[in-house]
Amino acid sequence: MTTTQARQDTLGEATLGELAEGLRGELIRPADPSYDEARSIWNAAHDKRPALIVRCKGVADVIRAVEFARSEGLTVAVRGGGHSIPGFSTTDGGLVIDLSLMNAVRIDPDRRRIVAQGGCVWADVDAEAQAFGLAVTGGLVSTTGVAGFTLGGGIGWLVRRAGLACDNLVGADIVTADGRYLHTSEDENPELLWALRGGGGNFGVVTSFEFKAHEVGPTVFAGLVFYPGDQAAEVLRGFSTAAAGAPDELSLAINLTTAPPLPFLPEEVHGKPIVAVLGMWSGQPEAGDAATKPFRELAPVVADLFGPMPYNAMQTLLDPLFPRGMRNYFRSAFFHDLGGSTLDAIVDAHTKVPNGFSELHVHHLGGAMGRVPADATAFGTRDHEFILNVVARTPEAEGYDEAVQWARSTGSSLGPGAASYVNFTGETNEDIVRASYPAATYDRLVAVKNTYDPTNLFHLNQNIRPASA
Structure with a gap:
């Protein structure tokens, strides 16, 4: 019996039925016809079989999925665009929080702001923003997810003119490990915003990003x-x-x-x-x-x-x-x-x-x-x-x-x-992660991790370990 099947059996049909009924989106299990399509990711080097995939339609679904994973002791993988080179957007026997249905983009041309949901890829953002002659530093491949790209930094064709994608991140909405839904900006939870600007997917599920935009094109x-x-x-x-x-x-x-x-x-x-x-x-x-x-x-x-x-x-x-x-x-x-x-x-x-x-x-x-x-x-x-x-x-x-x-x-x-x-970085390596940040920056990231994810629920990433883990 596979790990995936064993984990699903221990959860029980009543428990899974309750989860499914509480979602606006979709709960996908290994026996479902759409499972193989839903579990596949862009990088075919990683062929994993999650126990559950939650395709979220909104923030409430994300909160429900996080709470369920925490209560049931399931490993969590968060999928935005699904381009993760090390395969962090999937897992064996755990729960995938799939944001691909959350791909709305809103443009404020007067304030030069772009708000993109966590499941957007850069093609979504560019199509909307260019209607107003705006852009922000995006992926070199348009199917790259906005979330992972931004949270890790974001090097693209506007990097010398506009900076990294994370340099233009002025606000975000996030579901933390304890199921809280927070907004972060320079005025609200600013230390969390600092960490999201390049600290990776360590601190929660970002459900929307707000970027400062620049006049570019057409x-x-x-x-x-x-x-x-x-x-x-x-x-x-x-x-x-x-x-x-x-x-x-x-x-x-x-x-x-x-x-x-x-x-x-x-x-x-x-x-x-x-x-x-x-x-x-x-x-x-x-x-x-x-x-x-x-x-x-x-x-x-x-x-x-x-x-x-x-x-x-x-x-x-x-x-x-x-x-x-x-x-x-x-x-x-x-x-x-x-x-x-x-x-x-x-x-x-x-x-x-x-x-x-x-x-x-x-x-x-x-x-x-x-x-x-x-x-x-x-x-x-x-x-x-x-x-x-x-x-x-x-x-x-x-x-x-x-x-x-x-x-x-x-x-x-x-x-x-x-x-x-x-x-x-194509693999999980604590030495590589530490070498990617100056010592003072790494220590500051650990402090943010201690605050928002002290049990390291979100560890399928280039992981910043909390002090207690």
Whole structure:
């Protein structure tokens, strides 16, 4: 008998019936026809079987689910967009609080505010906000959930102009471990708001987010330019030099990957190592060509696809490359510059990439993100100019372990003690979590955890342990 079935049997039909009757949403159990669809998540590396899935339609459902899990001693997994790389949005034998039906977005154009429910993905937010010429730093893939992205920090194409997503979080509604429904803002439960700005999903179920919005679009100057793979070192060095003088309106990244068989790339490069510089100029579109030009002439060009495009087109540009159902594992590291041993390690890792789906991303940071005071949010690392994200992926189980080992080896090659980004960490590791925050920030997060979740009910995350746990 499986753990899931055994746990459900111990709960009893009367108990489960009472839970179901108290919901506006849906209670899904292993015997239900929709169970396999409901339990699946974006990252197919995690195939788990929860005992119960509660698809919430509102805050009352969330409160009911939290209270039920606590009273029955069930492990809780909270699912927003479901993109969790370590698989935190599901669990074996526990209860999944699924917010996907809570995906409403409200825009206040006069105050430049965006209010998004906890089940929203960035496509939901961008579609509504762009109707008013507004945006906030969102995911690089539009199916990414607003919740996990924001709570861990939030690096996107507006990061240098507008800061991280969490820097723009001005309020939130949250259900805590004891079933309380709280609002947090600068004036109300401010220490909780501080913790939600980068401290991960440690403190409760956030049912809505309120963001400060920025005037962006509808047209931006964006896209990507491809260079030969054997020019990776030259492109990285040139990118570093050009990035030093980049204005805040320009957010860019390098992708060291394998050339896909797409019509805009010459057939002779298909399946071979290639380097892409991609990103977005969010200032006046007519100034975009000049602003991006230094990054579009770093080496002999294979294809240049930069140009004016709708903001929402850029926000969905990478979607086809990151479909649901692949196996994903990420490692990350912040670093100050693209010189010396760092550059050598990245180039070497590109030559050893295990398959055509795995790749390395180097994002340029700084700008507005770097000007936020270190103690203003829980986000731990602001004084580094770059972050490397090592993306290991396979379409099937075959080859996945080798890809993960490549990613881990690449992360280790950057040296010990490198700070990681909790959203780009593919496993639960207390040492990595501690290294992601300065010591004083971590201690402050523990104090907030002690207040709002002293028993660590919400531990399926990059976990900040309360003092009592």
